Amino acid sequence: MALVTNAHVSFMQTYTSLTVAGARISERRHEEIGMGTWGIGPFEDDTAADFADTLDETALDERENLIRSTLNRTVQAQDYLDFSEAVEAVAAAALIAAQCPDGEPVTTSFGPDEALPLLATDLRTLAAEALDRVLAEESELAELWDDTDDGPRWRQSISRLRGILDPRTKPQEDSLFEI
Template sequence: MGTWDAGPFDNDTAADFCGDLDEAGPGEREGIVRGVLAVVADAAGDDYLESPDSDRAVAAAALVAAQCPGGEPADSAYAPDEPLPDLVGLRGLALAALDRVMTEPSELLELWEGPDGASWRAHVSRLRDVLRPRPPGEQFSLI
């Protein structure tokens, strides 16, 4: 796997996933994102989670978060170019997938251990914060 930075789209697996979304028909894109998230969210806590599944799930969660209040745009050169449907309904599934990625045994979590992984962990933490439900009336804040 080639990884060139710590962002959600900055590895070969995530870039390929986004390319697959671009090649899919408009009516298929939500199902592809849902499927990628479900594979990881549904993985048993004691099953070893392989990094390719996690890389796809982190990218998919970033696409969902981009549509949520406080989310950062998915404007990476490796993010999908084609329009995506409304993915906000996948917010809970995306959060569950990220929670599983960040729970041992997780190959991606192991790969980003140590000080070199601080930036990646910060990206994932930011996505989790955006995806986390807010009480009614509470606004999203970066502070």
């Protein structure tokens, strides 16, 4: 019979990998990014799902204001951008991008259930600026993703989203692997 100590259990728990929604994130990195993060998509996080729930609970004529204020808060952040604010900004940007000509609908069960009104087109620029802020150095979300193996894929997904919002800007091409 093998002796398993608390240190062994801790090591095994820390480095156990989990595969959820096609994304492999080590448990240790999963805890660092956020216990409720399971993938790189805009709604693959408990904070984003909570944002979607808040949108659903908001009156139809106030949903655009909620999205706008979320993006403004991110763009206007002077100091270090908090994880939750960044996650909500990415989710808001994805909802705006879904209404763009090349946008993809938000079909995840963790996104809003209630319909959104047709959003003002000026939100596209604001959402692109918010994504720039999310990708900047002073962003907790970017910092956490950059410390994972999926960091380049996450950055690429944000860049693609930004490219939909502002098609004049070529999305950043991060390689998914080194040659």
